[in-house]
Amino acid sequence: MGEVFLYKQGIQVPVEQQYSQKLPGLIRFIRISDIVSSNEPPRFINYHGTNLIKPDDLFMVRYGNPGMISMGYSGVIANNLFRLIPKKNIYTLFFYFLLIFENKRLNLLGSNTTMPALSFKALDTFYVNFPEKLSEQKVIGSLLKKLDSLITLQQRKLELLKEIKKGLLQKMFADKSKFPILRFEGFHDEWEQCKLGELYSYHNGKAHEQNQRSSGKYELINLNSISVDGTLKSSGRYINHADEILRQNDLVMILSDIAHGTLLGRVAIIPQDNKYVLNQRVALLRPISKSENSNFMAPLINNNQRYFHKMGIGTSQLNISKSTVIESLWQIPKIKEQSVIGNFLQNIDHIIALQHQRLSKLDEIKKSLLQQMFI
Numbered sequence: 001m002g003e004v005f006l007y008k009q010g011i012q013v014p015v016e017q018q019y020s021q022k023l024p025g026l027i028r029f030i031r032i033s034d035i036v037s038s039n040e041p042p043r044f045i046n047y048h049g050t051n052l053i054k055p056d057d058l059f060m061v062r063y064g065n066p067g068m069i070s071m072g073y074s075g076v077i078a079n080n081l082f083r084l085i086p087k088k089n090i091y092t093l094f095f096y097f098l099l100i101f102e103n104k105r106l107n108l109l110g111s112n113t114t115m116p117a118l119s120f121k122a123l124d125t126f127y128v129n130f131p132e133k134l135s136e137q138k139v140i141g142s143l144l145k146k147l148d149s150l151i152t153l154q155q156r157k158l159e160l161l162k163e164i165k166k167g168l169l170q171k172m173f174a175d176k177s178k179f180p181i182l183r184f185e186g187f188h189d190e191w192e193q194c195k196l197g198e199l200y201s202y203h204n205g206k207a208h209e210q211n212q213r214s215s216g217k218y219e220l221i222n223l224n225s226i227s228v229d230g231t232l233k234s235s236g237r238y239i240n241h242a243d244e245i246l247r248q249n250d251l252v253m254i255l256s257d258i259a260h261g262t263l264l265g266r267v268a269i270i271p272q273d274n275k276y277v278l279n280q281r282v283a284l285l286r287p288i289s290k291s292e293n294s295n296f297m298a299p300l301i302n303n304n305q306r307y308f309h310k311m312g313i314g315t316s317q318l319n320i321s322k323s324t325v326i327e328s329l330w331q332i333p334k335i336k337e338q339s340v341i342g343n344f345l346q347n348i349d350h351i352i353a354l355q356h357q358r359l360s361k362l363d364e365i366k367k368s369l370l371q372q373m374f375i
Contacts, residue, residue, distance in 0.1 A: 002124030004095075006085040009062070010077035011051055018043040027052075028075030032061055035070040047076050051083075056092050058084040060099070060106075066118035067106025069099040082120075091134055093141035098130060101370045129375040140373055147369070151362045158355045162229075165348050169303045172341060174331040184344075187337045196301075197326025199292055200251065200285035203244065204322070205278035211239045218242050221252050222279040225268070230302040231349075232268040239277055244284070246276040249294040251285035253301075253325065258317045265308025265320060267301050269294050283325060291335045295342030300330060 010030075018029055026044035030053070033040045053059060054074055061068040063080040071092065077083060086092065099106065109126060110116030131137055171182035174191040208220060216238030225235045232252075246252070250270040257264035267285070270276055278284050287294060307328060312318035332338070 001126045001128060004087060004090065004128075005058075006087060007082050007120045007123065008051065008085060009082040010059075010079045011047075011049070012079040013045050013076075018045055020044075028073065029078065030059075030073050030075050030081065031078045032064060032080055034073075035061075035068065036065070045076065049076075051076060053077055053083055058092050058096060058099075060084060060118070062118050063115055065107070066110035066116050067099075067103055069096060069103070069106075071096050089134060090130075091137035091141050093145055094130065094137035095141075097141060097144045097370065098128060098374055101374045102128060144366070144369065144373075147362070147366050151359065151366065154355070154359045154362060158352070158359055161348070161352050161355055165345070165352065168345075168348070169299060172345075173300055173303060174333070176331075178331060184337070184340050187333065187340075189334060189337075191331040191333045193329055194332050195326060196285070196328045196330060199288060199297070199330075199332070201288055202322055202326050203278075203284040203286065204255075205280045205282045205284065206243070207280045208239050208242075208277065211241070212237045213239065216240045218245065218277040219275060220279050221246070221270075221276050221282055223254060223256065223263075223281055225282070226252065226254055226263060226266050227268075228263065228266070230266060230268055230298060231353075232271065235279075237279075242277040244278065245274050246270045246278060246284065247286070248273045249287060251294055251298055251301075252278060253283045253285060254281070255283050255325075256281040256317055256319045257312070264312050264318050265301070265305045265325075267298050269298050283322070285325075293335070293338040293342040295346045296338040297342075299342075299345050304330075 013029060019026055020041060020043065022028075022042075022044045025046060027047055029043045029045040029047075031040075031043065034042065052075065055072050057073075058069060058071050059073075059077050059081050060066075060070070061080065062082050084095075106118070106123075106126065107116075109122045110118050131140075168182065172180050174180045178190040178193075180191070205221070212220060214236065217240045218238060220235050220237040220239060221232075222235045222237065225232060227233050248270055251267045252270065253265060253267045254263045308320050308324070309318075311324045311328075312320055333341070
């Protein structure tokens with residue numbers, strides 16, 4: 001690396017001299033948080049020096065997470081970052097992906113301290129393989145850039161689909177007025193208020209800690225089985241014998257949450273019979289009537305999860321009781337409207353799941369290309 005690059009560290013700017021708005025005369029101040037978190041709001045500073053970077057300049061993290069590479073910014077980098085200045089004619093986009101590929105090896109160069117740091121001396125002796133022909137660097141770098149752009153586009157599409165679903169959920173369920181804002185044609189009746197216990201029977205899970213295995217006949221539903229978006233995910237734990245086997249369209253609900261309500265009261269739908277068993281601290285909600293539509297009820301509960309968050313008791317761990325669950329009140333339409341809403345939301349979830357798969361496939365393609373295109 002020392003034969004290819006010079007290094008120039010960023011500058012230190014006190015927090016009180018950083019601004020959250022781009023006022024006249026201010027330029028972007030780039031910090032580690034900007035490149036590791038997409039939700040971090042930008043900062044701006046008053047700067048008239050020459051230590052500036054352009055979008056095609058490479059810069060790297062020196063402290064904390066040493067070796068992380070980035071580019072595509074304009075402004076001034078912070079002092080825990082440093083710029084890589086080419087000594088020879090290279091295609092920086094190629095080296096950007098090359099150094100992403102080498103991130104694990106670069107990270108090992110960091111000192112073994114509380115705050116790992118990357119020394120320029122260590123980086124100088126770090127070996128990388130690259131084609132000397134600039135034309136080959138450009139072909140590889142441009143291809144990977146196009147793939148990155150496609151991944152970004154598909155990620156935005158996924159986020160948009162989730163936002164559309166979120167907006168629909170806020171309008172398709174009735175509030176205290178007993179009428180939803182958005183409704184399918186042909187439905188006009190007011191929704192009725194029911195207790196959850198009138199619609200679903202409640203059963204607590206049982207402890208299976210002594211019988212858990214990494215493989216087996218029945219997959220265990222535990223606190224790690226339900227994701228934030230209400231989908232069922234693998235716990236990786238199994239048992240071979242059980243008294244109560246879950247059925248298709250059963251709901252499972254998280255009763256305890258050490259993350260202070262992030263998942264408290266969250267439910268997921270069991271997709272098929274005779275495959276799952278319930279562990280402790282997760283409840284089974286089984287439809288009392290075959291006509292009850294879990295594809296309607298699950299998003300209704302998850303859209304109003306804040307109710308269970310408010311009802312949670314405890315300090316280090318929040319819990320909800322059986323009575324809290326079965327006595328909770330919900331606005332419910334007639335069965336036919338439940339079915340139409342549930343099927344519609346199920347189709348949206350299917351589209352979102354397909355988009356997740358598409359994005360995962362692109363990530364796999366990129367990972368495979370990085371492994372095959374670099375030595």
